[in-house]
Amino acid sequence: MMAMGDNGAATIRDVAKLAGVAVSTASRALGGGSASSRTRAKVQEAARQLNFVPNQSARRLTGRRSGVVALVVDESTNALFQDDFISALLGQLGVSLAGAGLLPFLVLAPPDDAEGFRELLGRSEADGVIVASMHEGHHLAGMLEHLDRPVVFIGRPPGKIKCPYVDVDNYGGGYLAGRRLLERGCRRMAVIEGPKDMPTPYDRTAGFTDALAEEGLEPVMKISGSYDMEHGLAAMAAVLEAVPDVDGVFAHSDKIAAGALRVLHQEGRRVPEDVAIIGFDDLQAARLLTPQLTTLAQPLPDMAQAATEMLEHRLEHGEWKVSAQRFPVHLTVRDSA
Amino acid sequence: MMAMGDNGAATIRDVAKLAGVAVSTASRALGGGSASSRTRAKVQEAARQLNFVPNQSARRLTGRRSGVVALVVDESTNALFQDDFISALLGQLGVSLAGAGLLPFLVLAPPDDAEGFRELLGRSEADGVIVASMHEGHHLAGMLEHLDRPVVFIGRPPGKIKCPYVDVDNYGGGYLAGRRLLERGCRRMAVIEGPKDMPTPYDRTAGFTDALAEEGLEPVMKISGSYDMEHGLAAMAAVLEAVPDVDGVFAHSDKIAAGALRVLHQEGRRVPEDVAIIGFDDLQAARLLTPQLTTLAQPLPDMAQAATEMLEHRLEHGEWKVSAQRFPVHLTVRDSA
Structure with a gap:
């Protein structure tokens, strides 16, 4: 007999174990996320055998809990949906939560x-x-601090707030970008950075700089600005002006990389032969660009699943199991570097 | 004295009138949407003068209404957020509703x-x-039909459901694409279409074909498939094979156009000099591509505002004012055609 949840009901973990897949895979397959039809069938069969009924109110009725989880984004509604990264993250959270x-x-x-x-x-x-x-x-910070129910952050919460969170290794991402460009033989590499006053760009550049230092090199130029394409256009032009023989670029976002690609194209530089470029985020657009963008992908499904499990454990057991989890970013190698 | 809403409270229309801007502009400015800082200040000043307080519970407390509106998308959560078009539409709806x-x-x-x-x-x-x-x-259709509260659709609802809706003129969009390519001097134009069994692609191609017919031409080739980049890659290769001197392409989505652009780039064809391309949707990616995509933009802010006003009128007056509204699509001219 398999181990069951507190009240004898099968959990998503039981289903995953029986189906022989990862919990995140089982969750995706049941939550309407991406899964092969074979995997989905296997997971659904396991759910059937265990009488696991995630998407109907069965589990919601097993306690005094409502089973409802609110998602909060501290952005204007418009910005929220114009930011592919946040909207992809919300999609993954929807899948993970529904799967649970x-x-x-x-x-x-x-x-x-x-x-x-x-x-x-x-x-x-x-x-x-x-x-x-x-x-x-900061807008919602005051309210969230005095909330009478558990809160999990995606990304480290602002200074004064003490809440469990999941985060990514931006330093490690910058380091991977540096290693990749070095391995391609780049020697004169520029960084087109995100906003100067935020910790994320700082960490990305620090990792990149440390990778270059291992070969006795340092970035030939660093230009900070927004994460938008316009910054990529202006900064790439400035780099070409100051360092005409630049041979590698680490862009802190895919949008920055798209702008840099256009300038290089207009100047007749071949990518990646003359100048290699690495982006960050792995947005949908990274695949649409020509050449397709080599970029650092944030593990959104893992982050969403981790946040879901942290909250679920807290709801089931009344205490937090972990208070912070950090995930590595992955280098997605395509054609630009 | 200005006309006021039923209960004497200022409405968004009163604010817009006093500020001398369109209702949709006032709504955007107050709802956190895009607006110049000058416009935002003007609208906020008008709202202050009229004591209009949209985003606090004031209006929600003026009746037995909750002031809450649910948004429904009949898609898997994952697909929802991977579809830039739907997520942009949701963002606009959020802005319009909050503005009201x-x-x-x-x-x-x-x-x-x-x-x-x-x-x-x-x-x-x-x-x-x-x-x-x-x-x-169809999944939610049964439930929505028996719902005890008003429902508005974005896009014509499935056959059997009788609900008010807002829609766009896909035929007109196809016609504009045809006119634009003809004006550029294109004579041998192909259509890379969306799915064959849906009304939208049918209407887009019909408009395009009618524009060409006015000059005694017809599409040299039509290839239907998904709205994805992969379809654009395969179809563009097939078009070049069958009609090597093709000089214009109407792609039913920006993703299809991105795939076509890559194939043309790889084959050494210049865009727009050798082959001009027009997309559809005006996603974020349309601006990131090189050359930037000329495409047909759906008027999401207008559609969202219209749906909001239809629902608002129904809630305030107990009956529908209009049962359907159709909006034109606009040709956004950039570099690809």
Whole structure:
């Protein structure tokens, strides 16, 4: 007999074990996420055998919990959906939570409508909250601190807030970018950075710089700005002006890389033969560009799954199992470097 | 004295009138959407003068209405957020609804969890529902038909459902694409179409074909498939094989156009000099590509605002003012055609 959850009901872990797949895979397959039809069938069969019914109200009725989880993003609604990274993250959270039998909802009101948010949160009887923003957000901070239910952050929360969180290794991503360009034979590498006053760009450049230092090199130029394509256009032009024989670029976002690619194309430089470029994020656009972008992918499914499991454990056992988890980023090698 | 809403409170229309801007502009400025800082200041000043407080619970407390509106998408959660078009539409709906003092929320559960959805809808006390999906969706259809609150569709609802909706003129978009390529001097134009069994691609190709017919021409080739880049890659290669001197391409999506661009680049064809390309959707990626994509933009802010106003009118007056609205698509001219 397999181990079962507290109340004898099968958990997603039981299903994954029986199906012989990872918990995140089982969760995806049951939550409507991407999975091969063979995997989905296997997981569904295991769920059937164990009488696991994630997406109906069965699990929600097994306690005094509502089974509802609210997702919060500290961004204007417009910015939220224009940011491919955050919207992809929300999608993954939806899949992970639904796969765990939880019912996620997202309040689409400006974050400064804290009153409206609190109202809907109360009415929904949400058991917990996941804050899905990588930015330093302060609007909702006050409210979240005094919330009477558990909160998990995606990304390290702003300084004063003590909440469990999941995060990625930006330093490690920068280091991988540096190693990749070195291995390609690049010697004169520039960094087109994100905003100067945020920790993420700082960490990415630090990792990149340390990789170069191992070969006795340092970046020939660093230019900080926004994560947008416009910054990539202006910065790449400035780099070519100052260092005409630049042979490698580490862009802190795929959008920056798209701008840099255009300038190089217009100047007749071949990518990756003359100048190799690595981006960051692995947005949909990274595949659409020509050449397809080599970039650092954040493990959104793993991050979403981890946040879900942290919250689930807290709801089931009344205490946190871990208070922070950091995930590596992966180098997705395509054609630009 | 200005005309005021039913209960004497200023409406968004009053604010827009006083500020001398369109209702949609006022709504965007107050809802956290894009607006110049000058416009935002003007609208905020008008809102202050009229004591219009959209984003706090003031308006929600003026009746027995909850002020909550649920957004529904008949897609797997994952697909929802991988589709830039739908996620941009949701963002605009969030902005329009918040600008009208409504509190929008999105259920992030697979659409076949109708029970969970109904549960959360009931608990939220939502006044109404907006269904934001351009696809033929059937999973939620049964539930939506028997819902005890008003529903507005974005996109014409599936055959049997009689609900008010807003839609776009796909035929007109195809016609604009044809005119544009003809004006550029193209004579041998191919269409890389979306799925064969859906009305949208049919209408787009019909408009395109009619534009060409005015000059006594017809498409040299039509290839249908998915809206994805892979279809663009395969279809563009097939077109070059069959019609080597093709000089224009109408792609039914920006992703298809991205695939076609890559094939043309690899074959050494210059865009737009040798082959001009027009896409459809105006996704973020359209600006990131080189050359930047000329494409047909769907007026998402207008569609979102219209759906919001239809629902608002129904909630305030107990009856529908209009039952369907169709919006033109606009040709966004960039570098590819």
